[in-house]
Amino acid sequence: MKYPNGSRRVSASGSNPRRQQLVNKYSNRGMTLEDDINSTNQFYLESDKAIIHKKPTPVQIVNVNYPKRSAAVITEAYFKQSSTTDYNGLYRNKYVDFEAKETKNKTSFPLANIHDHQVRHMEAVVKHGGVCFLIIRFAVHEETFFFPAEKLFPYWNGQLTGGKKSIPYEIINEEGYLIPFQYQARIDYLRIIDELYF
Amino acid sequence: MKYPNGSRRVSASGSNPRRQQLVNKYSNRGMTLEDDINSTNQFYLESDKAIIHKKPTPVQIVNVNYPKRSAAVITEAYFKQSSTTDYNGLYRNKYVDFEAKETKNKTSFPLANIHDHQVRHMEAVVKHGGVCFLIIRFAVHEETFFFPAEKLFPYWNGQLTGGKKSIPYEIINEEGYLIPFQYQARIDYLRIIDELYF
Structure with missing residues (x-):
């Protein structure tokens, strides 16, 4: 790793x-939040609790060299924007899909952290019966929240019609669910899924 | 694209x-089979039938240049082996997960086309309640089959204990399901899922 x-x-x-x-x-x-989530997913996988992976970073490959007797080398490529969220998988027969974001902001989560096509993807996931959410970490507070996608949509659509460009920390604290930090399964979000969806 | x-x-x-x-x-x-499946998935997405994406090619990024006033350029990277299958997503509340493989072989599907960790992943998906399968195209016959993961496992585990290193074409024809080729949704595998899992 x-x-x-x-x-x-x-x-x-x-x-x-x-x-x-x-x-x-x-x-x-x-x-980083990503390290914590990857390590949590690894623990879920090894303990046979859930199968959840981070998708590879999307890359537009422009040039590849194939040297004799050694591995192909990508010599020119560019980062592409993902059209979905970063994590998805399977837990207790359910499709699970989420995006993880860390902010240094103390008082709110800026909606600029996510993209419109990601929110459209999340809307489709909810519609088709998936479990969909954000994991939001407030670095300064050292708090990590599970925030259901259904609670994100009104704020997202609100900003498009002149509403606030961020979700206040208090709202995330009230409407979201604090994920306690622990040694194994550091960000144990399945526990929240158990409570909310079963 | x-x-x-x-x-x-x-x-x-x-x-x-x-x-x-x-x-x-x-x-x-x-x-290519990949083109056909991507186009099918795009059709499913646009017609709001299912949300199924190909995962990006996993790449190990070694060096990135950040030129002033232009996009970051990856100047050294290598292809990594994926630890999962290539496609997953959500259809009618179900987690869907599959691998697509094309072979030029006329009489059998060589098991060397898939990797042990992919089969372990497929076993876990089935165990946790996902819909899991291979899409196998015999290029010479111009036929594309839906082959449920459950039917792959005995052949896979058989070869590990001295069995055949391939699945005969006749078996795939009998135990799998031919996916008819059509204009829209060229490889309409959801039709097979409707029949088998609902």
């Missing part, structure tokens, strides 16, 4: 061993 | 306009 900013994992806890232990056990400081 | 071997689309039908028309209307010659 790759940690693009792996050095943060070390520096976050400093050199105090007691603090190191606290950070490892009770905090997610220094891990 | 990119066609890595786009030239085949033109050359397949040659320059005879009558033949060109026949090819366009009644045959899939010259179109």
Whole structure:
């Protein structure tokens, strides 16, 4: 597994061993939301609870070299925007689909973090019977919320007709569900799905 | 959309306009199975029947340049093996998951076309209540089959204990389901799902 900013994992806890232990056990400081979710999904997979994967980053490949006796090298490619959400899979017979976003904002979640075609995708998923939601982390508060897609739509469509360009933190705190941080299954969102959909 | 071997689309039908028309209307010659499935999925999406996407090709990105005032360029990357199947999504409340493979073999489908971790993934999908299958095209016969994952597993596990390394064409013809080729929804596999799972 790759940690693009792996050095943060070390520096976050400093050199105090007691603090190191606290950070490892009770905090997610220094891990990105994506790392936490990937590790949670890996735990779900290995414990046979659910099959949920992050989709690969969509890339437009322009040029590939095929050197003799070694692997093909992509020498020119560009990042493409995804037309769906980043994560999907299967849990207890249900199709599960979500997007994960981290914000440094203290007071609200800016809707600019998501794209219109992603919201259209989420609307279709809900319509066809899937479990669909956002995982939103407020980095400053060190809080991670499960926010059902159905509760996102009114805010999204509201901003298109002159409403606010963000969802206030209080709303996410009230209408969403705090996902407790824990050692294994660090972001245990299946627990929230159990409560809401079964 | 990119066609890595786009030239085949033109050359397949040659320059005879009558033949060109026949090819366009009644045959899939010259179109890859992936093209056909992508176009089918697009039709399903636009007609609001199902939400099924091909996952992006997994790529290990090693080096990216960020030129001033233009898009980031990936200058070194490598193809990675996928740990799942290529297609998944949602249809009539059900999680749908499949792999598509084309073979030039006339008499059998070589199991080397799929990988062990893909079969393990398919086993997990079936266990957790998903609809899981292979779409197998015999290019020479111009026939495309829906082959349920449950029927693949005995052959896969058989080859691991000394059994045949391929599934005979007759078996796929008998135990699988021919997907008729048509103009819209060229590979209309949802029709087979309707019959088998509802």
